[in-house]
Amino acid sequence: MAAENSPATEPAGQEFVISRTFDAPRELVWKAFTDPERMKHWWGPKGFTVRLARMDLRPGGTFHYCLRSPAGHDMWGKFVYREIAAPERLVFVNSFSDEKGSVTRHPMHLAWPLEILSTVTFAEHEGRTTLTIRSVPINATNEERKTFEDGRESMRQGWTGTLDQLAGYLAKA
Amino acid sequence: MPPALDATFAALADPTRRAILARLARGEASVTALAAPFRMSLPAVSKHLRVLERAGLLARSREGRVHRLRLEAAPLRAAEEWIASYRRFWEQSFDRLDEYLRGLQGKEKNHGRGK
Numbered sequence: 001m002a003a004e005n006s007p008a009t010e011p012a013g014q015e016f017v018i019s020r021t022f023d024a025p026r027e028l029v030w031k032a033f034t035d036p037e038r039m040k041h042w043w044g045p046k047g048f049t050v051r052l053a054r055m056d057l058r059p060g061g062t063f064h065y066c067l068r069s070p071a072g073h074d075m076w077g078k079f080v081y082r083e084i085a086a087p088e089r090l091v092f093v094n095s096f097s098d099e100k101g102s103v104t105r106h107p108m109h110l111a112w113p114l115e116i117l118s119t120v121t122f123a124e125h126e127g128r129t130t131l132t133i134r135s136v137p138i139n140a141t142n143e144e145r146k147t148f149e150d151g152r153e154s155m156r157q158g159w160t161g162t163l164d165q166l167a168g169y170l171a172k173a
Numbered sequence: 174m175p176p177a178l179d180a181t182f183a184a185l186a187d188p189t190r191r192a193i194l195a196r197l198a199r200g201e202a203s204v205t206a207l208a209a210p211f212r213m214s215l216p217a218v219s220k221h222l223r224v225l226e227r228a229g230l231l232a233r234s235r236e237g238r239v240h241r242l243r244l245e246a247a248p249l250r251a252a253e254e255w256i257a258s259y260r261r262f263w264e265q266s267f268d269r270l271d272e273y274l275r276g277l278q279g280k281e282k283n284h285g286r287g288k
Contacts, residue, residue: 016256016259016260018260018263018264018267020264020267020270020271022270022271022274023271023274023275023278023280023283024274024275024277024278028274028277028278029270029274032270032273032274038273041269041273042266042269042270042272042273043266043269044262044265044266044269045261045262045265045266046265046268046269109254109255111255112254112255113255116259131267131270133263135259147255148255148256150253151253151255151256151257151259152256154253154256155256155260
């Protein structure tokens with residue numbers, strides 16, 4: 001599936017999977033994901049707006065975007081496409097970015113995975129489409145791998161929120 | 174599979190160990206200083222410290238004969254924050270995608286949907 005198989009680019013560990021079913025035909029969901037003008041309508045967390053979106057949809061091409069937070073802070077990101085198999089699969093490497101389109105590390109989270117290999121599949125059943133995103137770090141340092149796997153395991157065990165509580169508790173102590 | 178995470182949460186399940194971590198969150202301390210608030214023997218406190226150390230929550234350094242201990246919660250917070258942030262990004266984008274697709278098709282909004 002992946003074009004390169006050298007050890008440096010091997011995905012690290014098991015994947016993190018997110019899935020959602022939409023009441024829409026696959027063609028429409030595919031278009032929403034592969035047309036930058038359409039992506040502006042939904043890409044990003046609640047309250048964010050896509051300030052800029054450039055898309056070059058081909059293997060090796062990029063989707064370069066800027067998200068503006070409700071507080072007015074800009075966050076750049078990008079996809080580097082690896083595989084485009086309309087209308088059923090999209091594979092890209094996503095990361096934080098900057099105005100120039102470089103791959104950047106989040107300034108406040110140095111151990112976060114830098115590059116995430118994301119495989120998006122679009123499966124239609126009786127007019128509804130299930131979108132599944134499989135994510136795994138790629139080109140990862142040991143520290144990035146650990147962050148990802150610990151986070152995955154933490155979520156799997158249902159500990160989400162517990163560490164926020166611990167951090168809050170320790171901060172007030 | 175990171176078995177260390179199981180050890181970490183088991184370590185946090187004890188109130189004495191949580192109190193020790195809270196004290197260390199305010200700064201480094203010696204074993205004696207950490208033991209002071211508790212009405213328990215030094216060996217008993219040391220046992221708690223070893224559990225915390227094995228769980229990766231505590232780091233020990235030595236200045237002469239004094240062992241100084243400090244909190245190492247940062248790696249764990251990093252992991253939790255990453256997964257929560259990443260998941261939240263996609264889940265909220267999916268919420269917006271759902272609304273967008275409904276709008277395109279002239280369908281009603283999906284009230285009371287689950288995740």
